[in-house]
Amino acid sequence: MIAILKYNGGNVSSVQNALNRLGAESIITDDFELIKKADKVIFPGVGEASSTMKILKEKGLDQLIPSLKQPVLGICLGMQLMCKNNEEGNTVGMGIFDCNVKKFPSLDLVPHMGWNTVLDLKSPLFSEISEEDDLYFVHSFYCELxxxxxxxxxxxxxFSASLQKDNFFATQFHPEKSGKVGNKMLENFLKI
Incomplete structure (x- = not known):
């Protein structure tokens, strides 16, 4: 069973639909016991950092997430809130990853929205995925290298398109919106 964290963040049902397409059983929940018992946990997110962190704190999820022992996948805002600090709303994150989240300088179109390639692939998430494959991004803040x-x-x-530390994996791009390549990445996560 895959637990998808419920915390009033956006994009939760898109992630569940992607898992359904792969035949994976999932539940959207904020129940601590169900989350702790899950084989895998996905922490998706679309929204604003400070208000989302406030909700996570109210539910105690900010303490639960870093304590999890099974594979955890943070997506987009989920990834950013797993970092130390976030310039969006001057937000203190969970500190799982040792990097900060910064706002893109307005030298080009922001947000970064659309398809892009990623380089220097170093994670089991990228098994059978190449640097030529496009992934879907939509974000105005980025995780430092x-x-x-x-x-x-x-x-x-x-910037960091993905991060990993121990059992924690994270992507700035949206695998659930990245077609066949994103499906392959979710399959790879389910195999970890």
């Missing part, structure tokens, strides 16, 4: 970076995207500047 760090020792946890497992792929890099270049839009205005190079």
């Amino acid at each position: 760090s020792e946890n970076t497992t792929s890099v995207c270049d839009y205005i500047l190079p």
Whole structure:
């Protein structure tokens, strides 16, 4: 069973639909016991960092998520809230990943929205995926490069397209909106 975290963040049903297409059983929940017992946990997100972190704190999920031992996948805002600090709303994150989240400089169109390639792939999430494959992004804030970076995207500047530390995986792009390549990535996560 895959637990998809319920916390009033956007994009939860898109993730569940993608898992349904793969034949994976999932539940959208904020129940601590169900989350702890799940084989895998997905922390998706679309929204604003400070208001989302406030909801996570009210539910106690900000303490639960870093304590999880099974594979956890953060997506987009989920990834950003797993970092140390976020310039959006001057938000303190969970500190799972040792990097900060910054606002793109307005040198080009922001948000970064659409298809882009990622380079320097270093994660089991990218098994059978190449640097030529496009993934779907939509974000105005980015995670800095760090020792946890497992792929890099270049839009205005190079940033972490994905991160990994121990059992925690995260992507800035949306695998659930990235067609066949995204489906393959979710399959790879389910095999971890």
